[in-house]
Amino acid sequence: MDAIVLGGGLMGAASAYFLARRGVRVTLVERNRVGSGATVASFGNIRRSGRYIPQLALARRSLALWGEASKMLGRDVEFRATGHLRLIFSQAGLDEMRSFAEAARPWDLDLEELGPKEIRSRFPGLGPKAIAASFSPKDGSGNPRLIAPAFADAARRLGAKIVEEADVRAITRVVSGFKIETSKGDYAAEALLNTAGAWGARIAAQFGENVPIVAKGPQMGVTEPLPHRILPVVGVWAHDHGGGYLRQVERGNVVFGGGAERTDVSLDTGYATADPARLPGQLRALLPLLPMLANVAVIRTWSGCEGYVEDGLPVMGPSATTPGLFHAFGFCGHGFQLGPGVGEVMAEIMSMGRTDVFLDDFKINRF
Structure with missing residues (x-):
């Protein structure tokens, strides 16, 4: 299997890493630099208290990954379980x-x-x-400037291709999957993961999926x-x-x-x-x-530019209209703690077609 990940924030970089770790041939395409968008604007909060209750299974999965991050990625991302x-x-x-x-x-x-x-x-x-x-x-904080580049570098070591400063000019559904035309060349893959943050709704709309989202800066x-x-x-x-x-x-x-x-x-x-x-x-x-x-x-x-969905919940899971298309965007300023878990869960869904983490409330067709 091969996949294109659109968006190089924490969600995209973590997804690229976990996909590559599963043997998927991955190309990550980022319009600026990896981790330069909403991720780097983050406060760095790794908290579970006050979250939407059905999100806690994902938050628990992610917290365990934060604890393993330095060893897993080969560098200190300054996760500190200070409480x-x-x-x-x-x-x-x-x-x-x-x-x-x-x-x-x-x-x-x-x-x-x-x-x-x-x-x-x-x-x-x-x-x-x-x-x-x-x-x-058990909660705490991490460094927003370190985590996305660390995931991207680890994905690269596993064979992923990381393409930065590449403007996406066209996304086309083809018989074999998807074709992406960018300012740095064209890429094709069976699967496409939309982790484009506040821009994620624009990509979804191209496939008939409308998400009410606004862009805000904290x-x-x-x-x-x-x-x-x-x-x-x-x-x-x-x-x-x-x-x-x-x-x-x-x-x-x-x-x-x-x-x-x-x-x-x-x-x-x-x-x-x-x-x-x-x-x-x-x-x-x-x-x-x-x-x-x-x-x-x-x-x-x-x-930094963050995407806020109308109901305050992210969009996460497979497309409701297009086989091979997947979404993970619109985390409403609360996604930093979830990032590693999102990456691992999306890799499971894309490579195996299933996950044991509850995601029903985050389906794109809820609107």
Whole structure:
């Protein structure tokens, strides 16, 4: 079997790797550089808490792969299981957390509920006015700049062809499968995997499958290095205080996101920019999580083009109209943790025609 993967973000690069590992002849085609789109704009959050419950089987599969990633790919992708702390500032947040924790227990996600005294003693300086929190010790973070190139390089070592900076000019269904015309030549294969992110709906539409999706850019930032004191990734329940989140990297910088509206992005350019005017409000929204941010310097802000599907869920699985066509796109800003699992599951579906991971809610014909 041979396959073309369109899109070189984390989903595409991971899929190319797992397909190649199964002996599939793979060509990955990326319009820019591998990992330069939504993946590199990611916060790097590897969390399971707060996910759509039917997505937890995939998240569990992916977490196991994150744990194996450095050995599997031959390089450190900075996965750190530092734990994920989600602060609670309201009764609505507490109710949401408890309801989720009960529903998530069958999926091996045991959330520890912390009271105010436990938060202060275990995580000093975080959430001084929080009334409670959940803690998931096996979750954590990874480096968005490292993971997609690591998968692509590992796929290349297994024989995959990685084609970067190639504009796709035409996609044609032919008797033997698919033909892709690009600025760097033409490619043909039996199977086609659409992992084109926010552009994925444009590809699907060419085969009569319409997906309501919009392109948005998150506002991310990083501070100057601070004395290291924050180990877990930190977020909130019930979108209290603007839904902000943050983590401190080993060099001391605090990476943050949330607390600001996402900007609109044109798919014609795919160019997303952070809005400096929104930065003060974003930082104010983060102060209840980490008050010490009031007196630090922000050294960089950035954004990236992400695809948000109307119902908040990704498109994942085989095409409903075209044999040999598969989709994995529209992860709505929540795909980073899922990436390795998506790659492995799509490789299973494409090479064997089945997977034991529940995907029914993500079918493209649900719209």
